Amino acid sequence: MYADNQPAFRQYVIDNIAKNFHSETLKYQQNIVEISIRNKELNNLLGIFNEFHIPYKINKFDSRTNIRYLEQFEASDIYEKQRNTIFNNKMFNIEYEFLKSESISNLNKNEFEELLISKQRTIFFIDQSNEQDVKNIVKYVFGIDVLFERMVISNEKYEIDGLSYFVIPDEHHNEIRNSERIHRYGFVGIMHDSGVEFFRLYDKNGSISVMVQFKPRNNNRKSVIKFRDDVKSPFRSSWEANIARVFNHLDIKWNYEKEFIQTEHGAYLPDFWLSDNKIIEVKGFWDYESRLKVSWFVNNINTYSLLLIDRDLYYDIYNSFKDVIPNFEDDTSHNPTKETVPVVGITIAERKKFVVNISEGDDLFLVRDPLNEYDKNAIKVVDLDKNHIGFISKEWAVIYSYKMDLGIKYKVTVKEKQPKVINVSVVRSNLEETILDPIFI
Structure with a gap:
């Protein structure tokens, strides 16, 4: 539906x-009424309360007494309504001062144990x-x-x-x-x-x-959102469900989508929270918004370390555990695919003389630059002669630096050359090697 x-x-x-x-279900008419009465009238009043089994509490002073009592009856019960009318008629004959009447709320619901729920x-x-x-x-x-x-x-x-x-x-x-x-x-x-x-x-x-309350449908989403009984949680994709199974297999405690983190690009909801201040993000596709949020997180949050699992890394996780863990979901979308990534900074004077010789279809190479004074995730792009062409754009560098530091290698080919940016095709080249983050070993 x-x-x-x-x-x-x-x-x-x-x-x-x-x-x-x-x-x-039943509807009760319920109020807590507070009145004040002279002490000489108190016994008559308490006699009426006891006759009608009215719960009450008293606070006695020198000449007067304040009383709080519970007035309640089933609204649809004719006998109860008549009984309440008789009670009020008898109260009419007592001289007292009305102070207030309170509806039942979280503030007073525990005041009388006789309150009917x-x-x-x-x-x-x-x-x-x-x-x-x-x-x-x-x-x-x-x-x-x-x-x-x-x-x-x-x-x-x-x-x-x-x-x-x-x-x-x-x-x-x-x-x-x-x-x-x-x-x-x-x-x-x-x-x-x-x-x-x-x-x-x-x-x-x-x-x-x-x-x-229907949630809006996302017709572009191809993930399999459902509850997985073996891991006792709903997941938005088979990848996430399989990662949870791997964590259970390795006896790693986890929470799924535990809380939002506010970034300057909007709320970010990481996939897995681990007990040792690690956060795991599982991504089958790096859309622009996700790249910005992850980049902001890595560059601004120091209390957690973020581990990224995309196609390049899920490929080895899938092949390492699919025949080991029961209920591991088969998935034909786990193979690495090409990404189109921008190379920026190509207009710097000392690089222009090398950039001018770059053509579509040329091979380029990625070199990590962890000592870069502006960005510890920086990735240089060089030509065949190791001449510096530019840098992978910052939001992509966060993603690829993590994977390169683990040992993943890439084939980089010029896809499009523009005046201020070169778009390159990046695809993993060492599929014969099993590359896993230490947490999965």
């Missing part, structure tokens, strides 16, 4: 689905094809075996061809939206991150409301 227009979909659910369900339940609706994934997620989050009911319903517009629904009972309700143990956004967060489309009927205080 899916809907771009969520308000319209919500109305569809109200008209066609929610009407078939009835509330199984209305039970609540949430009914989740999913596509029938997602039953097994959701069953695994529910078992992981709540520790219960979910029972699915099926609904025969179809709607081409909203991509509905039969629905399954299940109930999360009251005792597990807090973990639906918030549980640091499992996910920063609880069960709902795991469902979203696992690529499961769903909507909810929320039953509380005697009424049912419809809750719809």
Whole structure:
């Protein structure tokens, strides 16, 4: 199921689905009332409280007493409403000063242990094809075996061809939206991150409301977002899931997408956080925004070290562990591919005489320059005679310096020559060697 227009979909659910369900919860009318009374009237008042089993607390002074009492009854129960009316009529005959009335909130909900808490339940609706994934997620989050009911319903517009629904009972309700143990956004967060489309009927205080929140679809994304039962987490790609399996195999503790880091290029959400202040970023494709955020992180954050796993490094991780670790996901997209990378600084006077001789199709070479006073990640680009042509642009240098320092080698070919930049094709050349970061050895 899916809907771009969520308000319209919500109305569809109200008209066609929610009407078939009835509330199984109760609504209580509840207030904490505070009054002041002269001490000589106190016994009469307490007699009324005891007659109607009203919980109260007193604070006695020299001539007066302040009393806080809990007024509560089930709103739909006629007998309870009549009983409350009789109580108020008797209170009318007592001379007291009304101070205030408070609705129940987080500030006062623990003041009276007699406070009745209305039970609540949430009914989740999913596509029938997602039953097994959701069953695994529910078992992981709540520790219960979910029972699915099926609904025969179809709607081409909203991509509905039969629905399954299940109930999360009251005792597990807090973990639906918030549980640091499992996910920063609880069960709902795991469902979203696992690529499961769903909507909810929320039953509380005697009424049912419809809750719809679809995540925008990314039609350009080819990764496989789903919950992996063997590693007990949703992942956005098979690569990330396999890296988690490798960590488990090597007994490395990890957290997935633990928190955001604010950069000058926007919020950055690293993939894996390890216990020894290491962060792992898994990237199948280096888009411009990702390069900027990673470059900013490396150059500005000193408390963590960032390890980058892209196609050049995942290739060896995949081949090293695919036959060793159970449930390792097969993936045909793990082979290294060419990147087009800009060479900058080619207009510097002492380099121009060498740049002028460069043509499309020429081979160039990458040389690390870790002692560069401006950038420790600097990578020189030289010609066949080792003449300095320029530097790999800064945001790409962060990525390639890490891989070159591990021992990866590259074939570099001029792809396009412009007045201020040379675009080169870069592809890994030593695939016969197994190159792994020490953490994977």
